Amino acid sequence: MKPWVRLSPNDQVIIALASFSEGQQLTLEDGAPLILTEDVSRGHKIATDFVPAGHDVHKFGYSIGKASVDIEPGTWVHTHNLRTGLEGIVNYSYEPTDELNSSVNPEDSHRTFMGYERPNGEVGIRNEIWIINTVGCINKTCELLAQKGNVRFGDQVDGIHHFAHPFGCSQLGDDLKFTQKLLASLVHHPNAAGVLIVGLGCENNQIDLFKAAIGDYDPNRVKFLKSQDSEDEIEEGITLIGELVDFARTFTKKPLPVAKIKIGLKCGGSDGFSGITANPLVGGVSDRLIAAGGTAILTEVPEMFGAETILMKRASDEGVFGRIVALINDFKEYYIRHNQVIYDNPSPGNKSGGISTLEEKSLGCTQKGGHSLVTDVVPYGERVVKPGLNLLEAPGNDLVSVTALTAAGAHIVLFTTGRGTPFGGPVPTVKISTNSELAGRKRNWIDFNAGRLLEGQSMEELIDELWESMIAIASGEMHTHNEKNGFKEIAIFKDGVIL
The missing domain is CATH 3.40.50 (Rossmann fold)
Structure with missing residues (x-):
């Protein structure tokens, strides 16, 4: 097997599959020798043709930039002699291609996997409980809920998980909406058979506002806990997780x-x-x-x-x-x-x-x-x-x-x-x-x-x-x-x- 690869016949570079030393000789496709003018590390590019300064250098059959100086055959091609050819805002035109994937394996259309079908028709590949907090102030509360929940209920579902983040408070405008949209979409993910949403109570991303971002939801699947209103948010959270686990157990795998x-x-x-x-x-x-x-x-x-x-x-x-x-x-x-x-x-x-x-x-x-x-x-x-x-x-x-x-x-x-x-x-x-x-x-x-x-x-x-x-x-x-x-x-x- 050759110790280098060229990805397209139009390329002026090959990629080293091993590290080479200055003076080492390679043999190209047509049998021509190529003497390396410097050391080249594995995975890096070697010029096989002369490329004048300012001209395109091709890899994959496309330009990957322009030579910033004259590039001689056998030269290591990298940031010291190659610069981006991209600049400014581009005007695009619609030019559809006919070169599209058309290969279909008939067996794949009948292939199945074992997953969980949800009431809304979506499917999950895991049957988990997710804990999502509206604000970063209660990351540790949610982490503790996940730990205690896994100890008590972990053998009944595929896991109880919390995903820490620092946002949900002191954010304005679109920045807050980004956070709400992202977290709301996670709430709807079908790998979560049940979701516990935990708020603090004084954050920008209030539970009531977050409910609007979530839209329609099944109250059996999504539960809410406002920490400042709870006498013991850990105890109440574990109770809610138990209810979500009971709901998750109504799902079984099917083809x-x-x-x-x-x-x-x-x-x-x-x-x-x-x-x-x-x-x-x-x-x-x-x-x-x-x-x-x-x-x-x-x-x-x-x-x-x-x-x-x-x-x-x-x-x-x-x-x-x-x-x-x-x-x-x-x-x-x-x-x-x-x-x-x-x-x-x-x-x-x-x-x-x-x-x-x-x-x-x-x-x-x-x-x-x-x-x-x-x-x-x-x-x-x-x-x-x-x-x-x-x-x-x-x-x-x-x-x-x-x-x-x-x-x-x-x-x-x-x-x-x-x-x-x-x-x-x-x-x-x-x-x-x-x-x-x-x-x-x-x-x-x-x-x-x-x-x-x-x-x-x-x-x-x-x-x-x-x-x-x-x-x-x-x-x-x-x-x-x-x-x-x-x-x-x-x-x-x-x-x-x-x-």
Whole structure:
């Protein structure tokens, strides 16, 4: 197997599959020798052609930026000689593509998993009790309720969980509405058979106001506790949890079609292999689920910059195209409003792993969405209603975006990473490593190793394997590391002042 890979015949760079030293000779596809002019780390790019300063450098068959100086063959290509080619606000036009996923596995349309059907027709893959606080002042109260609830009732449900956050008080305008919408959507998540909402009593996000944000709810499923009005909020909270557990026990697992599954798509701590292994792998599973009638949700809007036209060409109609344009431009305006550079470089960890520019990150990131039609665009904090590939408004931040994916209705989040992270959202968060070294070193974090694609296993084999793992997780036959370790966290997008 070659120690490097070229992703498109049009690319002037190859990606190193091992670390190389200055003076080392590689052999290219046509048998021509390539002498390295400097050391190059694993996952980084090597120029195979001369690129004059100011010209585009291609990877994935697309431009990932412009050469900031003349780049000679054998040169390491990174931030020191490659700059972003993105600038300003772009004018987009509707140009739909014919290159869409059309492969359907007939067996998938009949495939089932074991889940919980709720009275409103939605399905859950877990039968849990969630404790959601209206304000951060009572995080510890809710944490104690979850601890005591699990001791008393934990063997009767799949778990009793609380998700700490610092907001709900001293927020104004849209900032408070973001918090209310996000928490309200979590209340409606079908993995929660029952929800206890705990308020303090003097916060901006009063229980009565929060009820309006929640809308219609089943009083058997959703209970409320105002701490300042209770003589003993712990005792009263445990009583309410007991009532919710009794309601949860009325649900039993039954076979349900895989079309009911919603997956969230996320990458974090990427490296030079993310767009080669884990992200295309997840894209294959996304396409397969959508072909079976299911739903996939792609977010991280800033990491669409530079690759957004690929998604726009896949809009299901001109209305969806217009909403994608608004999604992209609104996020750019958000940057401008806060005096930030729109097209800033990726994070230090991404750059260390071999990613040089935002468009390079974006071209790898969007591969998680596969090749399916984009059927809808969903605002932050709201819930997905259409099957197919949905784009969700949220930033790239891991905790914020996974929380938004959960609130949107994702039962499982497929999270690709080349650097590793232990965190997990409220739903099973499948950590998929881009390389085998990470998978071997962080076995207590990583659930699936996509690095095997660099070692001879085929994409088709690993798509099948990840597909079966997804169904096993949905059925409760497998649990992710974040579930086993109790790592279930949320973070709320903040855009406003605090009093």
